[in-house]
Amino acid sequence: QLHLVESGGGLVQPGGSLRLSCAASGFTLDSYAISWFRQAPGKDREGVSCISNSGGATNYAESVKGRFTISRDNAKNTVYLEMNTLKPEDTAVYYCAADFKLSNWCQYYGMDYWGKGTLVTVSS
Numbered sequence: 162q163l164h165l166v167e168s169g170g171g172l173v174q175p176g177g178s179l180r181l182s183c184a185a186s187g188f189t190l191d192s193y194a195i196s197w198f199r200q201a202p203g204k205d206r207e208g209v210s211c212i213s214n215s216g217g218a219t220n221y222a223e224s225v226k227g228r229f230t231i232s233r234d235n236a237k238n239t240v241y242l243e244m245n246t247l248k249p250e251d252t253a254v255y256y257c258a259a260d261f262k263l264s265n266w267c268q269y270y271g272m273d274y275w276g277k278g279t280l281v282t283v284s285s
Contacts, residue, residue, distance in 0.1 A: 163187040173247055200256070213266055219267070228247075252282050
């Protein structure tokens, strides 16, 4: 079976940091661009960041630029989202998704696989 599993969520104070991980099982991530999404209560899901299959291209939503960093370790079959200077408005369930794409590009639609999400709560 093919799975994506997110981990690393939790409760953090404003200004704090978390690192989310997205691990794949049943397939290798090196042929997939990976995108992180989030959905806050009562809001639509939004794309947060994405990375091409090689790691050569990345993209960030304006709301997280300069605070979040996406990276990948294909040898570990894992993608990371380093989140710094967290704000209460970053509170959401964070999902990773995989898009089969052998090009230096990533996007926030047409995902092939989704994880079940990990909750990030930013609160004092």
